[in-house]
Amino acid sequence: MEKFIRDNVHGEIYFEDKLFTELIDTNEFQRLRRIIQLGGGQFVFPSANHTRFSHCIGVYHVICKFLENDAINEHINEKDKKVLKVAGLLHDIGHGAFSHTFELISTRSHEEYTVDIIKGNSQINKVLINNGVDPDEVVSVIEGKHQNKVVNSLVSSQLDADRLDYLQRDSKGAGVNYSKPDIDWIIRNAKIHDNKLVFSNKTLNAIENFLLGRYHMFKQVYEHKISTAFDNTFKMWFKRFKYLYLNNYRFKHSKPVNLFEEIFHEKPMPLEKYVYLDDYTMFELFKLLKEENDEILSDLSNRLQNRKFLKASSDITEEEFNNMKSNFKGDVNYYFDIITVKDIFIYKDSSEKKDENIYILKDNNLSNLKDLSEIINTDWKNNIKKIYIFPKYNVE
Known part of the structure; x- marks a missing residue:
C-alpha cells in the first residue's frame, strides 16, 4: 500500500x-x-x-x-x-x-x-x-x-x-x-x-x-494579547454559564447544559461528550447561549462569536484598572480580572523525572547545550508580569 x-x-x-x-x-x-x-x-x-x-x-x-x-x-x-x-x-x-x-x-x-x-x-x-x-x-x-x-x-x-x-x-x-x-x-x-x-x-x-x-x-x-483576550473571555463565559447552572437558572436550550454538566460539578467530561466537542460545536453553542435572557451570558457569548473579546493589556497601571472597574455599570466579576504570567524561557534544564535536555557531542565528549551556547547563557530573565483583563466594548 x-x-x-x-x-x-x-x-x-x-x-x-x-x-x-x-x-x-x-x-x-x-x-x-x-x-x-x-x-x-x-x-x-x-x-x-x-x-x-x-x-x-x-x-x-x-x-x-x-x-x-x-x-x-x-x-x-x-x-x-x-x-x-x-x-x-x-x-x-x-x-x-x-x-x-x-x-x-x-x-x-x-x-x-x-x-x-x-x-x-x-x-x-x-x-x-x-x-x-x-x-x-x-x-x-x-x-x-x-x-x-x-x-x-x-x-x-x-x-x-x-x-x-x-x-x-x-x-x-x-x-x-x-x-x-x-x-x-x-x-x-x-x-x-x-x-x-x-x-x-x-x-x-x-x-x-x-x-x-x-x-x-x-x-x-x-x-499575543488578542489570543490572551480570547482565552480570558472564554474563561469568563464559562464562569457565568456555570454560575447560572448551579443557581437553577432555566435555560432556553438544554443541549449546552447537557454537554457541560459534569464540568459544572468539577468532574471529568465523559469521553463520548469530549470527542463530540470541537470548534464548530462551540460556536454553535455560543449562538444558542446568545439567545438566553441572562444579559451577561448573552453578552459574553456574543463577544466570543463576533470577536469582541475583553481586552488584555499589561500597559496600564493598577490604578487605571481599578478606576475602570469602579466606573463599570455591569457585574465586574465577569468583566475584570488580573492574571499573572511568566516570561517564556529559551531553554531550561530538565527535571529529574524526565530528561529533556538537548545534548551536543563535541570531540566525542557529551555536553548540555547550555554549557556550550553563549546565547542560552545570556541572562534571560523569567519575569512575572501582570496582565489586566477588562471590557474593550460596552456590554450589549
Missing part, C-alpha cells in the same frame, strides 16, 4: 502501511480537522486556521525523517519504529475545542484525554489492536516512559518532532518569519551516544536559531 498526502509545510508525506491511513480515517482523528491549532491565534492572524489534523500528520513525517538517519535507525527495532510513528501521529488526539484554551475550564488535561482515546472504547483503539499494535506501548511513548529512551526523545523533548513541526507550521500559518528551523541539517547530524539522542557540534547554530525562533513565536504569536 502506498499513500501520499500533500502538505504545505513538508511537501509530500508518505504512508507505507495501511495502519496509518486507518488511524487517520477514524472519527477521533477526523475530529482534529475541526480543531484549530492556535486556538485564539486565529483571531489575530487570519491565515492561521491550520488544524491539529495537519500538525499530527506533520509530526509523523518528521519522525520518519529522523528514522532515515542511520545512526538513529539502528538503535530502534522494527516493532518500536511502528509504535513510535503511531505515537507521533496520535500525540495530540486528546486536544479539546480551541486546543489549549479548553483546558482553562476542563478538569483534565489534553494529555489525559489522549490516553483515554488510545486505550478506551474508541475507533483508534480498535484499529491499533486489529493491526497488532499495543495501545499501552503507544501511550508509554507519549508519556515519555518507553523503555527505549531514544524513542521517548523523538516525541517529547526540547528538540523533538512535535516542536520541529509546529514551529514551522505555525510560523507559516501566521504569516510571520520568526521560526523556520533547519530541520534537515539538525536531523542529518543527530546521533545516539550513551543511549541518548544527541546532536553534532556543527548543529549548535541551527539549534540556537530553533530555540530563538520558538522564543519569538511565544512572544509574538502564542502569547
